[in-house]
Amino acid sequence: MSAATPVVHRPFPRTTAWVVAGLAAATALAVWRVQPDVASLLTLKTLTAFGDTFGRLWPPRTDAETLDNLRTGLAETASMSVVGTFLGALIGLLLMPFCAETISVRGALVDEEGRPRSRQALALSVHNAARLLANVLRTVPYFVWAMLFWFMVGPGAFAGALAIAVHTGGVIARNYAQALDQVDPRPALALRSSGARRFHVFLFGILPAARSALAALTLYRWEVNIRESTVLGLVGTVGLGFHMKYAIGIFDWKAASTHLVAIIALVLAVDALSSFVRKRLA
Amino acid sequence: MIRLAGVTRTLGSTPALRGVDLRVASGERVAVVGPSGAGKTTLFRVINLSLRPDGGTYQLDDRNTSDLRGADLRAARTRIATIHQQHDVVGRMSVLRNVLAGRLGVWGWRHASRTWIAPSQADVEAAHSVCARVGIADKLFQRADRLSGGQQQRVAIARALFQDARLVLADEPVASVDPMLAEEIVALLVRSATEDGRTLLVNLHQPDLVRRHFARVVGLRDGCVAFDLPTERVDDALLAAFFTRREADDASGGAPQPAAGPECRPLGS
Amino acid sequence: MQGGDRTTFRWVAGALAVAAVGAAFVGAEFDVGRLTGAKAAHGGGMFLKECWPPRHDAEFLSLLAGATLDTLSVAFLGTLLAVAIGIPLAAMSSRNVIYGARFAGADTPPAGTARAVFVASRTFTAAFRSVPEVVWALLFVKAAPLGALPAILAIGVAYGGLIGKVFSEQMEDVAPSPVAALEAVGAGRVRTFAWGVLPQAFGPMASYAAYRFECAVRASVLMGFVGAKGLGFELQVSYGDFLFGEVFTETAFLIVLVILIEWASDAMRRRIA
Numbered sequence: 090m091s092a093a094t095p096v097v098h099r100p101f102p103r104t105t106a107w108v109v110a111g112l113a114a115a116t117a118l119a120v121w122r123v124q125p126d127v128a129s130l131l132t133l134k135t136l137t138a139f140g141d142t143f144g145r146l147w148p149p150r151t152d153a154e155t156l157d158n159l160r161t162g163l164a165e166t167a168s169m170s171v172v173g174t175f176l177g178a179l180i181g182l183l184l185m186p187f188c189a190e191t192i193s194v195r196g197a198l199v200d201e202e203g204r205p206r207s208r209q210a211l212a213l214s215v216h217n218a219a220r221l222l223a224n225v226l227r228t229v230p231y232f233v234w235a236m237l238f239w240f241m242v243g244p245g246a247f248a249g250a251l252a253i254a255v256h257t258g259g260v261i262a263r264n265y266a267q268a269l270d271q272v273d274p275r276p277a278l279a280l281r282s283s284g285a286r287r288f289h290v291f292l293f294g295i296l297p298a299a300r301s302a303l304a305a306l307t308l309y310r311w312e313v314n315i316r317e318s319t320v321l322g323l324v325g326t327v328g329l330g331f332h333m334k335y336a337i338g339i340f341d342w343k344a345a346s347t348h349l350v351a352i353i354a355l356v357l358a359v360d361a362l363s364s365f366v367r368k369r370l371a
Numbered sequence: 372m373i374r375l376a377g378v379t380r381t382l383g384s385t386p387a388l389r390g391v392d393l394r395v396a397s398g399e400r401v402a403v404v405g406p407s408g409a410g411k412t413t414l415f416r417v418i419n420l421s422l423r424p425d426g427g428t429y430q431l432d433d434r435n436t437s438d439l440r441g442a443d444l445r446a447a448r449t450r451i452a453t454i455h456q457q458h459d460v461v462g463r464m465s466v467l468r469n470v471l472a473g474r475l476g477v478w479g480w481r482h483a484s485r486t487w488i489a490p491s492q493a494d495v496e497a498a499h500s501v502c503a504r505v506g507i508a509d510k511l512f513q514r515a516d517r518l519s520g521g522q523q524q525r526v527a528i529a530r531a532l533f534q535d536a537r538l539v540l541a542d543e544p545v546a547s548v549d550p551m552l553a554e555e556i557v558a559l560l561v562r563s564a565t566e567d568g569r570t571l572l573v574n575l576h577q578p579d580l581v582r583r584h585f586a587r588v589v590g591l592r593d594g595c596v597a598f599d600l601p602t603e604r605v606d607d608a609l610l611a612a613f614f615t616r617r618e619a620d621d622a623s624g625g626a627p628q629p630a631a632g633p634e635c636r637p638l639g640s
Numbered sequence: 641m642q643g644g645d646r647t648t649f650r651w652v653a654g655a656l657a658v659a660a661v662g663a664a665f666v667g668a669e670f671d672v673g674r675l676t677g678a679k680a681a682h683g684g685g686m687f688l689k690e691c692w693p694p695r696h697d698a699e700f701l702s703l704l705a706g707a708t709l710d711t712l713s714v715a716f717l718g719t720l721l722a723v724a725i726g727i728p729l730a731a732m733s734s735r736n737v738i739y740g741a742r743f744a745g746a747d748t749p750p751a752g753t754a755r756a757v758f759v760a761s762r763t764f765t766a767a768f769r770s771v772p773e774v775v776w777a778l779l780f781v782k783a784a785p786l787g788a789l790p791a792i793l794a795i796g797v798a799y800g801g802l803i804g805k806v807f808s809e810q811m812e813d814v815a816p817s818p819v820a821a822l823e824a825v826g827a828g829r830v831r832t833f834a835w836g837v838l839p840q841a842f843g844p845m846a847s848y849a850a851y852r853f854e855c856a857v858r859a860s861v862l863m864g865f866v867g868a869k870g871l872g873f874e875l876q877v878s879y880g881d882f883l884f885g886e887v888f889t890e891t892a893f894l895i896v897l898v899i900l901i902e903w904a905s906d907a908m909r910r911r912i913a
Contacts, residue, residue, distance in 0.1 A: 123787065167664065241680040242683075249668070323862075323866065333775070
């Protein structure tokens with residue numbers, strides 16, 4: 090055996106060291122910026138205040154006025170999420186074929202060989218424009234869309250539904266297009282080589298394979314949207330979120346509690362319904 | 372070292388072990404052979420305390436294992452090192468960390484925690500020397516999943532050596548490597564066990580490896596010990612019979628059909 | 641008649657879905673006329689006209705830069721807290737961690753302390769994530785109005801629940817044999833987790849945490865509407881005063897922020913994969 094050379098061990102590889110240092114620096118910067126008052130948080134007084142607040146929530150109020158608010162709130166919040174998801178899915182379906190690469194610029198539906206150059210360039214620019222549109226709809230947050238629509242059609246469930254629809258359209262167009270791009274192209278190619286028209290290839294070769302994925306994506310988006318429509322109430326003046334915010338504003342904790350319970354129940358119910366249907370689809 | 376008496380174990384509805392008697396003395400090196408579905412892996416899992424016998428007794432170092440729980444069970448496990456067929460090193464971790472993990476059952480809280488963050492120089496050197504013994508010293512700081520299958524198997528052996536257990540079980544350690552490498556790995560296992568005076572149980576599929584490296588062979592069939600003999604008294608025909616995968620078994624999904632009654636009878640005693 | 645039942649089910653489900661969507665259109669006071677009418681065009685036109693020119697003087701831009709930093713800080717600390725809450729919850733909610741490798745896929749775990757911990761942590765995880773983060777913030781802000789803390793706590797708790805669920809799925813997905821090998825070495829639960837489960841699940845966990853940070857940025861903007869500092873607060877103030885030139889700039893900040901973070905976390909995901 091050769092003379093024992095010490096094993097040089099760097100416990101932290103360079104990338105790990107950089108990542109750890111970066112996270113530490115980011116944490117330090119964030120702490121310095123917002124100065125979280127942890128010392129006051131961890132006092133007995135504050136902790137008691139938390140206890141009090143949550144204690145005051147019990148029991149939820151069940152008088153006629155609260156229940157009336159609850160009914161309209163539930164109807165508005167649920168309606169906003171359903172209409173938003175439905176219209177968003179429509180927008181997504183419209184944008185989908187142009188956003189999906191395998192449909193607009195290459196793949197089974199496109200004769201890349203036989204296509205004139207100018208045609209392909211046009212297809213490419215339509216594809217890019219559609220993706221840009223979807224990205225704009227997607228990256229502008231739904232509450233900013235809500236601000237625009239509140240201004241156009243007045244504050245209310247209609248504006249909220251439109252905001253959710255537009256934002257959902259952008260998100261779901263991208264998701265749909267990704268789902269189409271992942272479809273096995275062989276059946277479509279087979280149809281195409283048998284001389285089927287492109288629309289029919291899309292209808293019978295691609296769509297059936299992606300159908301359950303599209304439905305699952307839509308349902309998943311509904312789960313997100315039920316939360317977003319609750320939140321729209323908190324920042325605006327509609328639905329369960331609004332009634333809850335209002336109740337808390339006037340320190341009517343028990344009414345707030347009623348709406349909170351309804352929010353939780355609604356969110357859980359939508360999650361359960363959505364996952365039930367998704368399982369049946371799969 | 373280990374003493375099994377009438378050990379039975381059922382997996383699901385399949386009787387995997389149907390009354391196994393086996394004694395292995397300290398420092399012995401034993402090859403376990405048998406057709407697939409004979410219960411070899413189940414036997415090894417009982418011996419390394421991953422499975423409890425349904426019936427019979429299993430004594431480890433003259434202590435009955437049936438009542439081991441919690442910390443006692445973990446302490447007993449630290450004395451047994453197991454090397455599996457494949458896929459039991461953590462791919463995302465370095466070879467070093469995989470090897471160090473061998474002593475996780477032995478270390479105290481402080482030692483284990485500091486090693487998780489950054490191992491001490493002493494531990495690194497110990498792991499390095501173990502890796503040198505199995506021929507992967509130069510791979511110490513590489514991620515395990517960047518290594519070839521044979522090298523990953525060596526990592527598992529290094530971990531077992533680092534564990535420093537007196538009993539080493541190797542369950543088909545060379546089932547998925549080519550013959551040259553198989554010879555090397557088995558030789559390595561036997562050599563290291565001999566040097567350190569460890570007890571070694573290896574489950575093998577290759578008659579020539581058994582002949583070259585082991586003095587004692589235990590044949591398992593249908594969950595029973597069919598023979599337990601010095602290697603020179605085992606003739607090629609018998610050995611060959613235990614290595615051929617029986618077509619009927621394969622056709623029926625490999626589930627062993629009890630040929631005789633529920634109890635084991637020794638073969639032609 | 642299995643096929644017949646299925647057809648019936650589809651018809652009933654389809655009819656119910658159509659009825660529900662129809663009812664939702666009524667409930668949301670859907671009225672295309674209001675969107676295409678002169679009033680809407682006037683309102684929208686005014687909104688867009690006021691947007692231009694966007695406000696871009698140095699004072700305002702530096703105000704927004706600070707607000708962006710606030711938003712990012714809250715999102716980052718919130719995500720950090722969520723990960724800190726989520727990892728233990730996930731570990732306790734994972735069958736292969738709490739019951740051991742051999743129960744990784746078992747549907748009927750053994751009773752005892754382990755099972756009680758498992759059920760309790762799954763319950764907490766579900767409770768944390770069933771309340772939207774802004775609702776948590778609203779409650780926390782009333783209980784303890786301590787600057788950015790309620791917002792950080794709200795993201796931590798709500799996303800702690802989400803992360804707890806997803807991390808535990810990722811932990812249950814790891815290869816069981818290395819975990820079993822560590823158990824065979826005599827390692828206890830915590831060590832098996834730290835050396836066998838965590839390293840294997842690390843990649844997917846990191847990329848989900850990055851995704852949650854993206855969401856946390858949006859959530860942290862929203863917190864501005866319930867009183868936290870940051871871009872959301874500025875947005876709300878500007879909107880309340882009908883200063884759409886400011887709203888435009890703020891939205892632009894927000895979009896650039898979201899795109900940058902998406903881009904960074906995509907890059908990170910590609911590196912890890």
